[in-house]
Amino acid sequence: MPAISLTHYVVLSALLFSIGLFGVLTKRNAVAVLICIELMLNAVNINLVAFSKYVTPTDFIGQIFSIFVITVAAAEVGVGLAIIIAIYRNRLSVNLDDFDWLKW
């Protein structure tokens, strides 16, 4: 059995990212889209940490960066959910297909 290398993590990350992207593109529920975005961000985090470990093990840049990613993700979820709730209160819907007011 081959040892686990950087490639494994990169592939895992790519697959996770794709799954998340698929969700973002195809889910109807706004909350579902939000959590799929979280999946994508996690995929990014895997990459960051894996590169940090394999490429620059003593610098921790990747880890610190992913801490910031996590921070941003938390903020994003908070604000995103707030927006969804605000929209829901006005429209009684979280269906993204209904949110087409950008179209004139």
Next chain:
Amino acid sequence: MLRTQEYFLNFGPQHPSTHGVFQIILTLDGERIVKAEPVCGYLHRGIEKLAESRTYTQVIPYTDRMDYLAAMLQNLGYVQAVEKLMGIEVPERAEYLRIISGELSRLASHLLATGVYALDIGGFTGFLLCFRERERVMDLLEELTGSRMTLSYARIGGVADDAPEGWLDKVKKLMDDMPGYIDEYNGLITGNEIFQARTKFVGQLTPETAINYSLSGPVLRASGVNYDLRKVRPYGIYDRFDFEVPLGENGDCFDRFYCRVREMQQSVRIIQQAIEQIKEVDGPVIAKVPKVLKPPKSDVYHEIESAKGIIGYYVVSDGSNKPYRVHVRRPSFINLGYLDEMLRGYLIADVVAILGSIDIVLGEVDC
């Protein structure tokens, strides 16, 4: 507080803090109450209808079953109404025994209300400590009447029996102990900051509203309305006793609760005075009344201050030995009438606080 869609919540009829089978259909927005619709009648037994086919004496046990927590006061209201109808004079000693047993009943009821209110707010220990003393009160009542709750002690023209040997001393002893107990409740429940935070300025009632909605008892007096029938229109021999009417300031849940606590102290005072005075009174405990009671064709309304508020009996006689119509003005029932408006805008936890502070007993609400 975040808002949600409005939704319904069936608060009861099987709910730990509705004090029986009572239902409130709450319309909620988050935890905030938008509308509250009280639904009662789960314990309706048709006592008013039953009374029409019973003789005057036979109605007495049914009155017990309304406010079973202060049964003596219910009996008293009824028998005094019938006595008024027939013009019967009650012997002195019977009057004193009525006062003592009635005030003991009130004490029992208020002890329960105090304890259960602590439980409603979440303090279990206060509940059981109050029950400990209530047990002593009920032991005394049991010794006097043979029953613990549904006393059926009053009779038209007097009371069923004279006090047993040594009973008055036992009452006196309990009365001497009560202030200490009440201090303990005040320390454990009343003085607690959390309790006060939960109850102060919750469910406030202005005096005008309270009067307009015919609220009575501690609920009315907590709003600062000095209206206690024992003082305003003394019935029986209440004018012989020196006591105060505790009043609230804000008309909130805390005042209603604390009014009851202070009323207990006043009850103790009344009983102590009654025990002092009864020693000089001797004689029969029941007036000479005919075996078959046939009041003249008339109607009468008589009201007394029960533990929950003003209980009134409207008795119509058609000259036969059975009442033509008996109606009871039940304080718990009428005190509940303002519940909807009182609850609006408060949280679910306040429902319990407000409902508990009104101190209802469902046997009386549903009659």
Next chain:
Amino acid sequence: MKEKIAPVEEIKQKFGYIEVDEQKAVNVPAGKLLEFMQALKDEYELDFLTNLTAVDYPEENKFEVVYNLTSTTKAYGLMVRTGVDRENPVLPSVFPIWGGANWQEREVYDLMGIVFTGHPNLKRILLDDKFEGHPLRKDFQWEGGRE
């Protein structure tokens, strides 16, 4: 037991249409009820509606609705009765005058079947909404009791 009763004679002089019986209770025709009650509250400070109930008199073909009023300031009371036709038991609600009539009128409606016009929420209170009949009427028949 001293009964304190509102100055009935004075009221009688003021309102000619009322009748006062020997118990100093007042009988009011149903048509004048609201006007009379409002006057009682405003002028005689009878601000507390303690009791509201009804009695069925099938022989006289009427219901009698009884109002017991007291005053929280003057410490007197007054009993007011009014008769309602048994076939068409409709009476104006006193809810606008005393909020305390709210549930009491519902109770009377529920058990006696008297309709109070102007009541905000007149529906059954003690009995089930599907219940038929009004049990406190003298001619109410019910099967299913004990024996």
Next chain:
Amino acid sequence: METSIYSVIAFYGLAITILGNATLVVFARNIVHSVLFLAVTFIAMGGLFLLLDADFLAAVQVLVYAGAVCIMVVFGIMLIQRADMKATNQFNRQIFAGGGLVALVVAMCAVFAGRTAWTELVAAQEVPAGTVQFIGELLLSKYVIPFEVAALLLLVALIGAIVIARDEEVKANAGD
């Protein structure tokens, strides 16, 4: 570098957990189930971080993602709940277009991953044990400004979320 058989097993186990749960997140019919699968994904990700010698990050992952983000989402779902939770998480009309695009992305990534010589990048060092101290020092020295900015971001997001989600006060007679 990793030679231990356990780490290989752990990696594959975690990878399967992550991918499987992520797929379930996307394909679950019930949004609540989606979130629960998401939580599992996050926790497994924490394990993956442990495998990558980032123990602090693993704890942060569990604390923030599983403990906070999921809870937040769950709370949001409660506020926007519907009667038929079973059909709360459906696909929209561009499922095939999206699928096609994702397939392209995967293919592209595969090509790139295959073409890149990863082994050249790999450094010959080990990650030192006890990453917390290092990360802490870095965060408060070299990266102090991003750190502060992140704090500010969180504050702004907090206030923003409150402002957006808040509604007019219900007219109430409660005095709170």
Next chain:
Amino acid sequence: MLVEFAMQHAWLVPLLPALAFVIIVFLTRPFRKLSAIVAVGSMAVACFFATLAAYGIFTNHEYIEKPLVYATRWFSLGLPGMPDLRVDVGVQLDPVSAMMLFMVSFIATFIFLYSIGYMEGDPGYSVFFSYLSLFGASMLLLVISSNLLQMFVAWELVGLCSYLLIGFFTHKISAREAAKKAFVTCRIADFGLLLGLLALQIVFGTLNLTELAEKIEHFEEYTTFGMLTLIAVLVFIGPIGKSGQFPLHVWLPDAMEGPTPVSALIHAATMVVAGVYLVGRTMFLFHEVPSAMQLVAVTGGFTALFAATIAITQREIKRILAYSTVSQLGYMMLALGVGSLTASMFHLWTHAFFKALMFLGAGSVLHALHHKADVWEMGGLYKKMPITTWTFVIGGLAIAGIPPFAGFWSKDEILVAALNGGHYVLFAMAAFTAFLTAFYMWRMIFLAFFGEENPANHPHESPWTMTLPLVVLSVGAIGAGWLGTPWYNIWGEWIKFGHPHHGPVNYGAMLLSIVLAAAGIYLAYMLYLKDAKKKRARKMAEWFGPVYRMLYNKYYIDELYLWFNHALVDGTARLFYLFDIYVVDGIVNGIGAFARLSGDGLRVFQSGRIQNYVLIFFLGVLAVAVLMAFTGPSAASLVLGGVK
């Protein structure tokens, strides 16, 4: 010493009410009583200063001959056409302005006092007093101005206050409409005035009154006679509007929708005479242009008669008074036109007292009758409201011209001036007007205060704050005219244009005017008091049916204006409207349509669904990535526009 101080600091007089305005608006608005006290107090102090200043002027002869001017530079700038435009601001105290200063502040004080009672219970109590104070400040500023531009500013401020106060009862549609009407009408007139002022500035290079007076004496150095005539006429347009002269008088009766103190203060005593005052101030201009003088005289005379005829038929008490005001203003104009500043100012002075008195009396009646204005519905008020009635009667005697009341002397002065000037037609008009005045005034008095009581009314006497001004003003209405009796005309010594001229005492004219007044009163008595059922009055009305209706409808002038407005203004507007729609909008819409059409084409890509955008976005990303992968980063940066 105090007198000197007052004279040197005459600017304090307008400043005090202005301060009161500021205080009320910013500080005391929530406190009703305090606002009233501030307003009345400031006006009373201003009155005190004004009295001192006037005293100083009238006791120092040098000032009577030569005005006392304190001025400072307001602004100066160079404009094309007016290379060195300098505008001063300052106070000019001479007998005319001193008289006006005293009169305005005195009457205003009492009307303020009256308002305390009259406006009781009105929600805008404080606001009302703030407006009143602002009005007082503006009016006093107008009076005291040494510069025509400064005066114009005050003139407009006065107009603004008039607008605010007429429309004070904003809940009444009629009040709002009346306010609008007054404002628009006055603005039309002011436009003429402004043109005149501009011409003066351009021609003479100054607007300072003293300088202008000097320069106009030698106008030939600056301009032609025609130009001067034009300027005079333009300047006169302003007073026509403000003083309610014939074609632009329509706003004044309608202005009676405002609260009665406002009517009394603004539309009887002070503001409306601003026009007369302006003409008086610029007498040096008109003096040079006889044709303009003629115009003034004819306008005045005609207005006097015209308004008096209307007043005969009106029914509302304040409307009658309003037309009477218009008529009396015409008198003043007439006096100016015949060249007698003295007579004009004298009538202005007496008129202020008795007209204010009558308005306040009318207000008192309205207050008592809860704003029932029709005189036919009143009657017999003298029993319940003695003070109001008797003061009103004094006012009526004064305006009718019964000696020794104030109106007699001033009216006589005008008649004599007209006669002396040789304007016989005007004299006849004025005399007939005097007869009519007596008639309609006493018609109103008999109808309203005497005769049978209307049982529907429950009048009551007004509070002291309202009756005190009545009493004080009635004293003025009796005695104000004694300053200028033909035998000892001290008024003429003080207030004059050029040299005082003492003609002989014209007993004929005096007798004529007394007889006319008495005849008017007697006719009114016969028709409206003696004949309790008023049959004769009705018969008269039937007799003169068409005339009566025409008079009752005020010669249909309002309708005429409406028609004019409708036909001409709206017609022109319709034309412009069509132009706007088809030409202007056509161009704009054409540009818009182009943009929209091109947008429609691009709109296909805008589905509004965010996920669609994400899809497209990622397609782009993919494309760029593929590009980068197969062509290297440089090509990608070429596409993306990055820096190499």
Next chain:
Amino acid sequence: MFGQGLIKGLQITWKEFWAKKFTVQYPEEQHPVPERFHGKFVLDVDKCIACGLCANACPNKVITIEKQKVGKKQYMTGYIMNIQYCLFCGLCVESCNKDALHYSKDFNMNQYFYRDIPLVLVKREAPAEPEEEEQPAAKAEARPKAKPQAKAEKPAEPAANSEVAAGKVPGKEGE
């Protein structure tokens, strides 16, 4: 100061923690039952004259008295209380002129089967023959539930009461 009430509460519970307990361990210990306790009914059959006053006094129609005519005399064959309807108000005990009906201190009236709930105080067969007076009447009869001592003595009473037992038959439920 904020917190005083909280500390006071803790003091009270701490004190109660060590205080005497009020629990009564029921089957082993028992509260003393007071003299007037409204417990299970006891009928002194020998005193009872089956007059029916108690049945009339009862508000809830609990008491059923069965009588049978034996010859000229009424003979009480059953005294049954439908105890599930009993209000324990004491009106029946008060109404008894002969002091035959009593409360006992026995409060345990629970039964396993619903049919056992009615309290049968007297259930016996009427004697077949109208016996002669002064004959010990029901001595030999089967009295399954009646108290043994009640039937042991006082033979004369039942005979005597049959004359008096003229009271109304318990009224039917009218409504």
Next chain:
Amino acid sequence: MLENLFVGIADWLRSLLGGLGTPVEINEAIVMLVKLVAILVFILINALWLVYMERKVAAYMQARIGPNRVGPKGLLQTTADIGKLISKEIVIPGKADKVVFLLAPVLIFVPTLMVFAVIPFGKNMAAIDMNIGVFYLLAIASLSTLFFWMGGWASNSKYSLIGSMRVVAQMVSYELPLVLGLLGVIMIAGSLKMSDIIAAQEHTWFIFTQPIAFLIYFTAAVAETNRCPFDLVEGESEIIAGPYTEYGGMAFAMFFLAEYANIMVICAMATIMFLGGWHAPFGLDFIPSWVWFFLKMYALIFVVMQLRWTYPRIRVDQLMGFSWKVLVPLALANIFITGIGMKIYQAIGW
């Protein structure tokens, strides 16, 4: 000897396994397994005991004697209860989300058990002495919110829904003051490692240097475990039993036991962080360290119980307000003061 009782057992097990000749990794794994099983058993027994203790404490404070029939002094009462509950059916409501409904009571124990892995019960008596022990504990503990929520949500009952809303809101808001309260200690100790923190208290317990932090932590911890006066998650007078309303039988018992396990966790944590862990006070170290640990822990548990049986419940808005308006600012102030204090301390250089 007693001191090293448990360590000794572990060593003995190792040597035993070493004698068998199995690979070291497997030996270690077995030892770890034994440790975990021991902890598991220990927790469960403790939870049972705590239920009994709670009932006894409650009864004694309420003038009664509590369970006294099953076993001596009612000691086996909880066991009997568990026996009863196991035999009962778990009723799944018709509209419930069945899988989640059943999963929640199972999972509710997981974080609690995982947390116990890092708690040092005595000298050298932690299963794993993790580098980021405190942080790990907080991270894992935060998971339990989700499981409470799962239970409440899946029941599909309105009372449960309100309960789960409250549980989420309450636990999220009180996590913050909890962590902030601990931060002061962590700052002084300079480590996230439990053993380091305990070692730092060898002379002075942190309760004396950080009294405010202790109060904040303890309050927040009581709220985290949904205990009175913060028990409005299950506030029985308002929302019946909150998230557990629809649960019966053993499923309910799991929630019930988990509550007591959580109390143990917070009290153990408080002992470690503030009460010197297994350090003996006054030099009484002849008593084994783990005895001290348990003594301190149980004293705290007793306080928690006494709080419950003394105080009423606070309201939901007061709960939130208390956290955000009182505890969090106080904790932040405490951190600030601690930082300044440390600087001064370093500057003086004691």
